[in-house]
Amino acid sequence: KAGVTQTPRYLIKTRGQQVTLSCSPISGHRSVSWYQQTPGQGLQFLFEYFSETQRNKGNFPGRFSGRQFSNSRSEMNVSTLELGDSALYLCASSSDGTSTDTQYFGPGTRLTVL
Amino acid sequence: GNSVTQMEGPVTLSEEAFLTINCTYTATGYPSLFWYVQYPGEGLQLLLKATKADDKGSNKGFEATYRKETTSFHLEKGSVQVSDSAVYFCALVIYNQGGKLIFGQGTELSVKP
Numbered sequence: 001k002a003g004v005t006q007t008p009r010y011l012i013k014t015r016g017q018q019v020t021l022s023c024s025p026i027s028g029h030r031s032v033s034w035y036q037q038t039p040g041q042g043l044q045f046l047f048e049y050f051s052e053t054q055r056n057k058g059n060f061p062g063r064f065s066g067r068q069f070s071n072s073r074s075e076m077n078v079s080t081l082e083l084g085d086s087a088l089y090l091c092a093s094s095s096d097g098t099s100t101d102t103q104y105f106g107p108g109t110r111l112t113v114l
Numbered sequence: 115g116n117s118v119t120q121m122e123g124p125v126t127l128s129e130e131a132f133l134t135i136n137c138t139y140t141a142t143g144y145p146s147l148f149w150y151v152q153y154p155g156e157g158l159q160l161l162l163k164a165t166k167a168d169d170k171g172s173n174k175g176f177e178a179t180y181r182k183e184t185t186s187f188h189l190e191k192g193s194v195q196v197s198d199s200a201v202y203f204c205a206l207v208i209y210n211q212g213g214k215l216i217f218g219q220g221t222e223l224s225v226k227p
Contacts, residue, residue, distance in 0.1 A: 004157075033213045042220060043203065048213030056214045090157055097213040099146045100165040105157040 001026055004093050004106035012112045018079040021109045023091030025072050029104075031055075031097030032074040034066060037088040037108070046089075049074055050097050078111075086113045116141050120204050120218035127194055127225050135189040135221045137178075137204035145206040147171075147180050147187040148215070152201045161189075161202070194225045 005024045013019050025032050033056075034046040045058040049068035066076040072093070078085055088110050092103035121136040139145065146165040150158040162171030167182035176191045187204060204218040 031213045033215070035215070043205075043215075043217040045214050045216065050213065056211055058214070092158075092215075094213065099207040099209045099212045100163075101212060102148075102160050102163065103213070103215060105150075105159070107157045 001028075004091060004104050006089075006091050006106040006109050008109060009107065010110045010112075012114065013081050014114050015081055015083060017081050018077065019081060019111060020075055020077050021089055021091075021111075023074045023076075023093075023106060025074070025091075025093030026104055029093035029095055030072055031094045031101070031103075032068055032072060033092045033094075033097075033103060034074070034076050035090045035092065036060075037090060038086075043090075046076065048097060055097065081113045083113050085111065087111060116143075116145070116206065116208055116216050118204050118206055118216055118218035120202075120221050123201075123220070123222040125221060125223050127223070129196055129225055129227050130193045131225075133189070133191040133194045133198075133223070135202055135204075135223070137187045137189065137218060139185050139187065139204075139206050141185070141206060141208060143208040143210060145208050147178070148205045148207070149176070149178055149187070149189050150203045150205060150217075152203065152220075154200075158203065194223070196225045196227055199223055199225045 033048040048056040088108045094101040149161040162173045164171040164180035
């Protein structure tokens with residue numbers, strides 16, 4: 001099976017712009033979660049989607065949003081970018097998102113905000 | 115709240131040394147516990163997991179036992195290799211928040227030949 005794929009792998013944006021990141025889960029997986037990784041804050045949960053519905057949400061401002069499509073592919077959007085949004089954004093998929101389920105991670109999208 | 119605390123790194127060991135990375139957790143619910151590893155420039159890979167008390171997860175020579183009485187999930191390996199150099203993350207998921215991993219701050223391991 002192909003793994004989790006994320007596009008693009010690298011992005012450079014300027015403050016105030018918006019950005020959309022894409023995640024394709026492992027075939028058959030219905031749960032997709034997003035995480036932000038920074039040197040200062042570590043790995044932080046953004047949100048989780050299951051069957052096109054947001055099921056869990058982390059403590060991020062409303063500028064961070066996401067969605068999931070009927071084929072389980074997911075996108076996250078960050079509007080009005082700030083310098084502090086520079087990070088590695090990781091997507092993970094799991095079969096049904098239960099607590100015992102394993103989440104499989106993609107390689108991440110490295111976002112740099114100038 | 116729910117949280118994970120790991121021993122601070124970096125940890126530097128010689129090849130074939132014994133490895134322990136401490137992990138303790140605080141959870142309001144009944145968690146599943148995970149160890150993930152991140153190699154330079156890559157995403158996270160599951161190393162092992164345990165979903166109930168006294169379970170032992172193991173993979174590639176690494177082991178960790180879910181200790182509910184001490185709220186711990188320490189990672190151990192009897193003989194590390196240079197190829198084990200990476201950042202290791204302990205994480206938990208609460209029973210009714212299945213898609214939400216809560217991570218520790220990560221422990222960087224460097225193994226010297």
